[in-house]
Amino acid sequence: MSFLEYRLSRRSLAAITAGTVAIAPFARVLGQGAVSYEAPDNIGDLEGEFEADGSSTLGPLTEAAIEEFAAVAPNVRITNGISGTGGGFERFANGETAISNASRTIKEEEAALAAENGVSWYQFSMALDGITVVVSAENDFVEDLTVEELANIWAADGGVTTWADVRADWPAENIELYGPGTASGTFDFFNEEILGDREVRTDYTPSEDDNVLVQGVAGSPMALGYFGFSYYEENADTLKAVAVDNGDGAVTPSIETIGDGSYAPLGRTLYIYVSGNELQSRPEVAEFVKFYAASSDEIAPAVGYIALPEDAEQATYDKVLGAIDGSIAPDSDSFGAEEEATPAASPAA
Amino acid sequence: MIDQVSTPQVSVATGDFRPRVKARQRIGAIWRWLFFAATTLAIVLLGMLLWSIFSPGLSWLSWGLITNPPSRIPEKAGMNPAIWGSIWIVMGSGITAFLLGLGTAVYLEEYATRGRFNDFIQTNISNLAGVPSIVYGLLGLVVFVDWMNMGRSLLAGALTMALLILPVVVISSREAIRAVPSSLREASYGLGATRWQTVQNHVLPAAFPGVLTGVILAMSRAIGETAPLLVVGGASQVLWRPDGPFSTFMVMPLQIYNWTGRPQKEFEHLAAAAIIILMIILLLMNSLAIGLRHHFSKKARW
Numbered sequence: 001m002s003f004l005e006y007r008l009s010r011r012s013l014a015a016i017t018a019g020t021v022a023i024a025p026f027a028r029v030l031g032q033g034a035v036s037y038e039a040p041d042n043i044g045d046l047e048g049e050f051e052a053d054g055s056s057t058l059g060p061l062t063e064a065a066i067e068e069f070a071a072v073a074p075n076v077r078i079t080n081g082i083s084g085t086g087g088g089f090e091r092f093a094n095g096e097t098a099i100s101n102a103s104r105t106i107k108e109e110e111a112a113l114a115a116e117n118g119v120s121w122y123q124f125s126m127a128l129d130g131i132t133v134v135v136s137a138e139n140d141f142v143e144d145l146t147v148e149e150l151a152n153i154w155a156a157d158g159g160v161t162t163w164a165d166v167r168a169d170w171p172a173e174n175i176e177l178y179g180p181g182t183a184s185g186t187f188d189f190f191n192e193e194i195l196g197d198r199e200v201r202t203d204y205t206p207s208e209d210d211n212v213l214v215q216g217v218a219g220s221p222m223a224l225g226y227f228g229f230s231y232y233e234e235n236a237d238t239l240k241a242v243a244v245d246n247g248d249g250a251v252t253p254s255i256e257t258i259g260d261g262s263y264a265p266l267g268r269t270l271y272i273y274v275s276g277n278e279l280q281s282r283p284e285v286a287e288f289v290k291f292y293a294a295s296s297d298e299i300a301p302a303v304g305y306i307a308l309p310e311d312a313e314q315a316t317y318d319k320v321l322g323a324i325d326g327s328i329a330p331d332s333d334s335f336g337a338e339e340e341a342t343p344a345a346s347p348a349a
Numbered sequence: 350m351i352d353q354v355s356t357p358q359v360s361v362a363t364g365d366f367r368p369r370v371k372a373r374q375r376i377g378a379i380w381r382w383l384f385f386a387a388t389t390l391a392i393v394l395l396g397m398l399l400w401s402i403f404s405p406g407l408s409w410l411s412w413g414l415i416t417n418p419p420s421r422i423p424e425k426a427g428m429n430p431a432i433w434g435s436i437w438i439v440m441g442s443g444i445t446a447f448l449l450g451l452g453t454a455v456y457l458e459e460y461a462t463r464g465r466f467n468d469f470i471q472t473n474i475s476n477l478a479g480v481p482s483i484v485y486g487l488l489g490l491v492v493f494v495d496w497m498n499m500g501r502s503l504l505a506g507a508l509t510m511a512l513l514i515l516p517v518v519v520i521s522s523r524e525a526i527r528a529v530p531s532s533l534r535e536a537s538y539g540l541g542a543t544r545w546q547t548v549q550n551h552v553l554p555a556a557f558p559g560v561l562t563g564v565i566l567a568m569s570r571a572i573g574e575t576a577p578l579l580v581v582g583g584a585s586q587v588l589w590r591p592d593g594p595f596s597t598f599m600v601m602p603l604q605i606y607n608w609t610g611r612p613q614k615e616f617e618h619l620a621a622a623a624i625i626i627l628m629i630i631l632l633l634m635n636s637l638a639i640g641l642r643h644h645f646s647k648k649a650r651w
Contacts, residue, residue: 070588080586082585
């Protein structure tokens with residue numbers, strides 16, 4: 001089973017097979033992926049140890065990339081942590097980690113802390129995800145919700161206690177809400193996109209463990225919750241995804257609608273942030289990021305994410321190459337200025 | 350025996366006394382059944398827990414689970430680095446806690462003079478045993494990881510765990526030392542031995558089985574702890590076994606925690622299988638404790 005096209009020169013292949021038996025899944029298949037990555041001859045000799053940390057949403061994707069990379073560069077030891085996007089950025093800004101997994105863009109105070117500690121950074125898009133609003137499969141009245149209705153449900157001042165408060169012809173039963181906790185990047189993203197400046201209500205059941213949310217929503221026909229697309233996909237038999245209407249008609253989240261950007265505003269890009277110093281001074285970090293960027297399209301579906309469109313993946317890869325040789329300045333240099341011009345970072349790169 | 354109580358032989362002069370044998374026996378029987386229910390409830394709950402683990406987990410048990418590193422493909426995933434991490438952490442914390450704990454216990458029992466200071470220490474040790482484990486994790490994060498600059502390493506994890514089990518080790522060691530008959534000490538002093546000679550040649554050998562049992566039981570607690578290492582270790586995927594005191598690490602409970610959080614159902618089953626392995630290791634450690642105790646107590650002659 002080969003899900004990665006990975007081109008290896010003959011010398012490195014010999015070096016690797018000498019060092020490990022884990023080469024089996026890497027056949028020399030070419031031509032499917034958007035980006036082809038050529039491993040340097042000495043990849044088997046690369047050594048080093050560094051850490052990635054951050055989002056639990058992106059964690060499994062980074063872990064899968066680490067697992068595949070370990071098969072070609074067995075002496076590079078990368079560990080991945082799951083401290084949440086915010087927790088990951090804190091460690092990243094303190095210079096503890098080389099890579100930070102993020103399910104949202106970096107916040108001003110996090111960028112300020114990084115600047116204070118002299119940590120420059122690049123932001124790379126790795127995969128797409130759609131925050132999926134779900135109800136139980138037993139719920140027979142909710143098919144779609146407008147952004148306005150969602151905002152009223154989740155806002156502290158929305159005044160919604162029963163389903164009838166959302167739409168008059170829905171049952172006058174209490175609405176039970178499930179959502180991620182405050183440390184989650186998903187929580188931040190959802191509130192920013194749906195609520196804007198309105199305060200989020202606090203009388204819902206929060207959990208950092210998405211499987212708890214799945215159980216809660218699946219168990220009651222009056223429940224509503226939201227989490228990453230992969231958790232919906234794995235539980236599609238007990239959950240129903242609600243189509244979200246952004247004013248241009250209701251769109252159900254799916255691999256297609258998230259991939260082409262029509263699932264809005266809850267479609268999102270998952271990023272890794274890489275320390276500029278580490279990327280440029282340590283070849284093992286550079287090789288890993290290159291490898292990750294080139295293979296994300298094949299790893300992502302395997303762990304429940306949606307791959308970037310081909311041109312976006314190529315753009316990420318080109319940006320990685322530019323960042324390594326220094327021809328592209330770190331994103332941290334232009335962070336403040338960019339923030340004023342375009343509030344949301346471009347999902348392409 | 351109580352069942353055979355019959356009408357009292359002694360006549361009661363006041364006349365207030367009514368034997369009410371039947372009623373008292375009935376109340377006795379009710380209590381007996383309440384106690385029995387309390388016992389069975391615990392066993393039934395344990396049975397349900399075991400069933401909920403074994404029914405999904407049994408079919409996922411395999412050698413691969415023990416020998417493979419973690420993987421995103423559930424069929425290939427194992428917890429070899431986590432098993433090694435747990436062994437290192439438990440050995441490291443066990444040895445540290447044994448040395449520190451036994452030292453504390455010997456001092457408090459054999460050297461310290463009874464007084465306010467001694468009482469103060471004693472109260473604090475008992476209180477420490479009740480501190481939530483996450484607090485030890487935060488302590489470890491601040492003291493070992495940050496101040497002492499050990500990073501999120503095996504050493505920091507083992508020392509944090511040593512702190513966590515230290516109070517238990519101190520308390521059980523003190524009990525074991527206290528159980529050594531004072532006649533033994535007096536005989537030793539009577540022959541002109543110094544305090545240290547008495548401790549070294551008589552008290553410690555006699556107390557050793559009890560101390561060892563305490564340490565091993567404390568280590569069984571350490572192997573199942575998740576919260577402190579979640580804070581100190583932080584890592585959620587480590588593909589390599591630890592190769593030194595400063596390497597990053599993974600332990601079994603953290604691996605289980607990681608797997609249960611994943612969206613794919615297969616990982617939940619895998620986590621159940623991992624729990625079975627963790628339980629087997631726990632049972633082995635506990636039987637080792639019993640075996641050692643048996644072995645050493647046969648040697649003791651007094």
